[in-house]
Amino acid sequence: DSFVDMFICSEFSKDVDVNTASFYMYKPAGGKLHLTAPWDYDFAFGTYGEAMSISGLVTNTNAGNQWFKELIKHKWFVDLVIKRMTDLQPQVEKLIDDITGFGFSLKPTADANAEKWELYSNHYHSYVSWEVSSSLENYKEHVLYLNTWMSFRWSLILWELEAYEF
Numbered sequence: 281d282s283f284v285d286m287f288i289c290s291e292f293s294k295d296v297d298v299n300t301a302s303f304y305m306y307k308p309a310g311g312k313l314h315l316t317a318p319w320d321y322d323f324a325f326g327t328y329g330e331a332m333s334i335s336g337l338v339t340n341t342n343a344g345n346q347w348f349k350e351l352i353k354h355k356w357f358v359d360l361v362i363k364r365m366t367d368l369q370p371q372v373e374k375l376i377d378d379i380t381g382f383g384f385s386l387k388p389t390a391d392a393n394a395e396k397w398e399l400y401s402n403h404y405h406s407y408v409s410w411e412v413s414s415s416l417e418n419y420k421e422h423v424l425y426l427n428t429w430m431s432f433r434w435s436l437i438l439w440e441l442e443a444y445e446f
Contacts, residue, residue: 284360286315287339287348288368291437292430293324294331296343303345315347326429327408334432337440355446362441365434376430383423390419 290298297303302320307313324331330341339348351357394400401417403410416422 282314282316283347283351284357284364286318287351287357287361288365288437289318290345290348291337291339292372292434293321294326294333294338294433295321295324296329296331296338296341297321297323298338298345298348299343325426326433327412329409332409332412334429335436335440337437352444353446358441358444358446362438365438365441369434372434376427376434379430380423380427383426384420387419390422394419 289295295302297320303315304317305313305315323329326332326334330336330338330343337352338344339352399413400419401414403413412425416425
């Protein structure tokens with residue numbers, strides 16, 4: 281189950297760090313191997329390199345994790361992922377709505393921060409692609425970009441997995 285959940289988390293976020301960093305596991309004595317502690321998504325959610333596109337499985341790229349590259353070769357694993365994603369659909373829709381609502385509640389603070397550091401319409405950090413950072417002119421555009429990216433990404437992953445050829 282932890283491999284299914286971490287695969288979904290990595291693919292949904294299109295985390296291009298998943299092969300090289302921020303990927304943790306544990307195995308209790310006599311127990312099964314578990315993936316754990318999803319974190320460090322600075323190269324994810326449509327902000328950097330290969331993660332900018334909403335399509336394509338990161339598992340099938342150079343950034344793809346070797347565990348997932350092997351597991352996706354098996355129909356039983358892909359079937360488990362599709363079932364789990366289908367079960368999670370209502371929660372993901374709520375998550376995207378919540379992020380948008382919460383994001384807009386942060387607007388005054390975000391605007392003050394952006395003014396201080398000259399963030400809008402500017403390439404403000406090496407972890408964020410120039411194409412993204414320089415094209416978003418205000419906080420509302422940042423929130424809507426994330427919302428749109430996440431909505432389409434979720435749908436495309438499910439579609440790509442359902443059409444996956446073994």
